Amino acid sequence: MTPPRYAVASSVGLRQKTSQSRRWCFFVGTSDKTNESQSLLTLRVHGRRAFRLARMSGLKYRRLKPSAEPGTTSVLSMRQSPRTAPPPLIEVRQLCFSRSDEPIFGPMAFALEAGEVLLVEGANGSGKTTLLRVLAGLLELGEDAGEILREGVAAAESQQALAFLGHASGLKLDLSPRENLRFTTRLGGLRAGASIHAALLSVGLDGFEDTPMRYLSAGQRKRAALAGILSAPVALWLLDEPYANLDQEGHVLVDRLLETHAARGGAAIITSHGMTSPAIRGIRRLRMECHHE
Amino acid sequence: MSSPLGDAFFGLLARDAIGLWRRRGEVLNPVLFALMVATLFPLALGPEAARLARVASGVSWVIVLLASLLSLDVLFRSDVEDGSLDAMRVSQQPLAVLVAGKILLHWLATAVPLIVLSPIIALALGMPRIGVSTLVLALLLATPQISVFGACAAALTASLHRSGILLSLIVLPLAVPALIFGAGAVETVLVGGNPAQPLFLLAAGGILAVAFGPLVCASALRMSAS
Known part of the structure; x- marks a missing residue:
């Protein structure tokens, strides 16, 4: 370097x-x-x-x-x-979202600085996934729906990439983890000092690098997706239910990945329905309430 | 720092090509379908060579058009379902270029085998040999726009669980001009005329579709995903 x-x-x-x-x-x-x-x-x-x-x-x-x-x-x-x-990595002001006039969440406001991890908690249907998709820019905000700033710039104009992991892993079942990650890194780039092989090792997929994803368990697929996030050259991670499908060892792995990322100057927003409690130092929490009566 | 656009484009091509290779049985489906339909015509119309020869060029066109609809349905649906469309949208790469890559691969995997097969079908049905080269040329010009229109329809229906007949209802009217000019070019040659005019019109339509199709397709995908 x-x-x-x-x-x-x-x-x-x-x-x-x-x-x-x-x-x-x-x-x-x-x-x-x-x-x-x-x-x-x-x-x-x-x-x-x-x-x-x-x-x-x-x-x-x-x-x-x-x-x-x-x-x-x-x-x-x-x-x-x-x-x-430096402006926060992501900041939302008066953010609310509604789908065909039915409010899903908001208004809410928070800012996330480098080195912070925010846990979004809430019951099923409280809008956690929707919030993450809005923050990732996958769902369009309507008029007067508040604003999202990425490092001080409106999210729509921001040149900063982010890493997003939704319920679906974004990986192809016909391909092996290594082939999938090769595409992910060609699409979004590779973090300096990272390699596909090292990322797969660090999520515990050694020995399964070249097995088609179809033959891997749900937890192993999740680990492969996490390896993709891990090798992305971005500061902001948005992870929807990163603990889902993972065993006890996997929970520890996610905690460790998040801590390392935060220590490196990154930030992450993760969601959880409250069954798992991440053991991460200095984690911030945001509670989402259901809107419908 | 995101990676260069060319890297993303060829990375996508490589990924989808590997996926197609692993499912190569499915890729053969349109070709088998075309062969099957071609053998049904003589059985239905009777073995009278003159009658078959009269409809041969038109039948070849309809077979190619219908066969190329077969594999459209899954063009974007798998990307929507497994989340890789989200990954493409979150990356800072222009979606239209990535979509153009997917359309190109679809054309290579579906249309090119059909184009290769088309002279065999046409000759087997008794089309005069003089029309074969025009048939292949017209198909080369017409299939890109059929793929592009098909991709736009597939993008619109990508978030539906099954698109069923809807996809065909959207694509077929759009493909009608290509069918008319393409079949027209072959007929013109068969009666001894110059097919330049319909071929130029086909080429113009193809250029228009290839230039603007991926943009339309990308915004249709954004629309259907949100």
Whole structure:
């Protein structure tokens, strides 16, 4: 992998040379703990200009009490201001959906940042699948049905791909998992560092790579579909009932895949009818209620 | 980062070609159907060669048209049912191009064997040899538009559990011009005329269908899926 051309600054430090001096050192770091020696950019400035620079950087900074001893650090700042934070991977506002004048769900609003997993819970018929299909852009929204933003851009104009796994796996029964994944990755691309073989191994399909899907069990087909999601070069996963048909070991597998994806800076929205409870750290929950009386 | 369009297009062709190969028995169905119907005509009309020869070109056309309807029904239905249409729509690739790939493969798998078979059927029914090359040429020009119209109808009925007669009801009226000009071209040759005019009209219709058909087909699929 080539190193990034530029790093994203997430903190700004201001350091007074001595408690009496009006000279400040302005530096930019990539983490809250950045000190002057790891700084990406250091400017030695005089007096108020340091604060102006810090303000212009758009990052929130806070000057701590100057330390008593001259010559030691007094600083500092940190915390990203909301203005420069990257927009959420997906955000919905006032979203509602109705099919031939019968309301299915909504209005609802939520935003999902990188690293988050959202579990959509609800009874059968509460509109979980419909919500996921709407978010994936498979169902058209009517007038005044709210809006969906993908990384700050209206979903219809967004160039960002996503991975969608519905009730049907999207895989051909006549083909083997390996052949199916070859098509999936030619259609949507392959994530950097991923390979079809590794994806199939990691979902536990070793030994079944070349068996036609027709001869695999429902759980194994689900695993093959998950391997396809896993190798897609996308940040946002939309998984409808990822736990369905899977055994206990499979549940753990899905939890692990989701955690890894979140740790990598991805996000996922998954649905469940409430029988399974995912063991994922920091999972957010959204409850959907049935509309009909 | 999605993959290049060409990669997606040929990936789809490769996937569907493997699927067709695994179900190659089904692919033969239209050919067997055509052969069967061709043998029924002499039995029904009687073995009188002159009478058969008079209807041979028309009968060949009707057989090819009906046989190419046979495999249309499953063209998109399997993709709708197993969710791979969703996968294609979610990918950032233009659906019309992917649909064009599917139509191309359908034409290769259904129409091309029928075109190869058509001289044999026509000659067996006693059509004069002079008409054979025109028959093949006219079929080459007419079958792409029949495939495209068929695909549009298949897209419209893809979400129905069984399309039954509906598919034929949509396709046959659309295919009538191709049938008239195609059979007309062969008849013109048989009476010693120049078939250029009907053949050009067939070609024009084919170009129009191939250029705009996939777009129509893609929006029909979007419509029937939501």
